[in-house]
Amino acid sequence: MSKTITIDGLTVPFRDGQTIMDAALASGVYIPHLCHNPEFKPHGSCKLCTVNVNGRNAASCTMPATEGLQVLNDTAELNDERRALVQMLFVEGNHLCPSCEKSGNCQLQAVAYYLEMMSPHYNHFYPTREVDASHPGILLDRNRCIYCELCVRASRDADGKNVFGLTGRGMATTLIVNSASGRLGDTTLAVTDKAVQVCPTGALMKKGLAYTVPIGRRIFDHHSIKDVQTGGGHE
Amino acid sequence: MSERSGRGPHPIPLPHPQGASPPGSRCFAATTARQAGEGEGEAVSPAGDAKKIRIATCSLAGCFGCHMSLLDIDERLFGLLELVEFDRTPLTDIKHCGPCDIGIVEGGVCNAENVHVLKEFRKNCKVLVAIGACAITGGIPALRNNLDLWDCFQEVYCYEGGLECGQIPDDPELPLPFDKVHPIYEVVKVDYFLPGCPPPADAIWKFLTDLLNGREPKLDYEMLHFD
Ligand code: SF4
Ligand code: SF4
Ligand code: FES
Numbered sequence: 001m002s003k004t005i006t007i008d009g010l011t012v013p014f015r016d017g018q019t020i021m022d023a024a025l026a027s028g029v030y031i032p033h034l035c036h037n038p039e040f041k042p043h044g045s046c047k048l049c050t051v052n053v054n055g056r057n058a059a060s061c062t063m064p065a066t067e068g069l070q071v072l073n074d075t076a077e078l079n080d081e082r083r084a085l086v087q088m089l090f091v092e093g094n095h096l097c098p099s100c101e102k103s104g105n106c107q108l109q110a111v112a113y114y115l116e117m118m119s120p121h122y123n124h125f126y127p128t129r130e131v132d133a134s135h136p137g138i139l140l141d142r143n144r145c146i147y148c149e150l151c152v153r154a155s156r157d158a159d160g161k162n163v164f165g166l167t168g169r170g171m172a173t174t175l176i177v178n179s180a181s182g183r184l185g186d187t188t189l190a191v192t193d194k195a196v197q198v199c200p201t202g203a204l205m206k207k208g209l210a211y212t213v214p215i216g217r218r219i220f221d222h223h224s225i226k227d228v229q230t231g232g233g234h235e
Numbered sequence: 236m237s238e239r240s241g242r243g244p245h246p247i248p249l250p251h252p253q254g255a256s257p258p259g260s261r262c263f264a265a266t267t268a269r270q271a272g273e274g275e276g277e278a279v280s281p282a283g284d285a286k287k288i289r290i291a292t293c294s295l296a297g298c299f300g301c302h303m304s305l306l307d308i309d310e311r312l313f314g315l316l317e318l319v320e321f322d323r324t325p326l327t328d329i330k331h332c333g334p335c336d337i338g339i340v341e342g343g344v345c346n347a348e349n350v351h352v353l354k355e356f357r358k359n360c361k362v363l364v365a366i367g368a369c370a371i372t373g374g375i376p377a378l379r380n381n382l383d384l385w386d387c388f389q390e391v392y393c394y395e396g397g398l399e400c401g402q403i404p405d406d407p408e409l410p411l412p413f414d415k416v417h418p419i420y421e422v423v424k425v426d427y428f429l430p431g432c433p434p435p436a437d438a439i440w441k442f443l444t445d446l447l448n449g450r451e452p453k454l455d456y457e458m459l460h461f462d
Contacts (some may be wrong), residue, residue, distance in 0.1 A: 033297065096375065103462040104462060119418070124377075
């Protein structure tokens, strides 16, 4: 008899060591998330995956599953909070989707669609952030970075290169590049590196793809991130 | 469709063309678009003698793309015109907005004149709708928000290739530009948002027919996009 938790009344099996998120994804239950990618150690920073566990809120990507947990996930209240978090991510960076090559393939935007975010609601910060175009094959546009640390984890744990790091706190947080000049072009980062593939937003992108797949024919133009991330696994 | 985390549905109910009949027995409730405007999907029926819904539209710091998309509802416009009449819009060329039921604003706020127009709309329109990426986020004009305004002007009016005796326009009639472009909801209260760059004609149609039929506007997944 395998151990189980319930998510919104549905019985979901888990193995020891799995988080609530792991168990949910394995059973095809979508919990909105941005900083989580099953291939990497959880970071627990975006809080989008917050669920109610036995009456208390917790980040499902870091919370271990234990026998009999009662989890609430797809509730109006939690989705309202998630929408507010996504709205804050939009106003604290510079997300002008019509000018972004990632539009339609972007997970931040896709979660906003899923949560029916009709506007960013809060006053925009319009922060000044640096763009690093020094690498011949890769563009780093910090205007779109949500500091999910996925590139940091991928570069360290999968590529073994440690190209990226987060520095500073709160509003001063920024993504830095590990080279003497601080520029991407002076690192060993390669276009094929995992770090370049995992970015959920348009912050870290392969150059030269541009609009080869036109707007309107991209993945989240037609498929909800819920179906993409529970059906076909992560991109 | 209304902003769900706090801004809530609009507080002022639309005046109904036939008075206070309940939803379901209202005059647009039983007719389809095909009957009214020969368009796709559900829609609107002629209001007969009833008072028409008055709509004003304008473009602030926008490209008129949202207005083009509105015109893209094509022959459904005829059905729409049975129900609504236009106040100030680029189509009627009326210069100031009078009392209206619905105001539709394209574009963000990039100069002092935009603020005056926007406030005039808010004052006169019972329901104010922000249409398109620029009205909702600042959009493409907001790409200049991290550049010095003077540098921008110099680039455009002095250094750009092909200019002869380039000079920065300084006619006193020109509105004062702001150093940053803002979405309209940062200046006035907005009741509904219709995103897209531009929103497709079908999304505009769905939105308007929902609103005119007294329903909370709701877009299908594929109609909601930010690009
Ligand atoms: S990164 Fe995503 S949300 Fe940000 S501008 Fe690009 S498409 Fe929009
Ligand atoms: S560049 Fe992308 S992957 Fe890296 S922290 Fe920013 S958003 Fe996350
Ligand atoms: S996905 Fe769990 S905190 Fe980001």
